[in-house]
Amino acid sequence: QVQLVESGGGLVQPGGSLRLSCAASGSISRIYAMGWYRQAPGNQRELVASISSSDSTSYADSVKGRFTIARDNAKNTVYLQMSSLKPEDTAVYYCHALIRALGVTAANTYWGQGTQVTVSS
Helix, strand or coil, X not given: CEEEEEECXXXXXXXXXXXXXXXXXXXXXXXXXXXXXXXXXXXXXXXXXEEECCCCEEECCCCCXXXXXXXXXXXXXXXXXXXXXXXXXXXXXXXXXXXXXXXXXXXXXXXXXXXXEEECC
């Protein structure tokens, strides 16, 4: 079994910072990519940032220059460092990973449980 466990959400004032963590565990053969999505009430889920196995990164225009995605391969963990937070960053943030599990030939998409980030004064 493969699962993603998220942590690090919370309440922060505008201009503040938070770091989200997502650890993949279980019978993992290979992690091809990991990333973060977010979904605010009434909105569609959107890709915030992603990082590939070759450390290629991608960011939504709305977070470029403020958010940084990184991974620790030894820990199968991806991080999202969020700085200069704005109220419009308020959302549930979901970790995502494309992973091939042990004993299978194809990769599957996995999702974390979501962690709430609220930016408010």
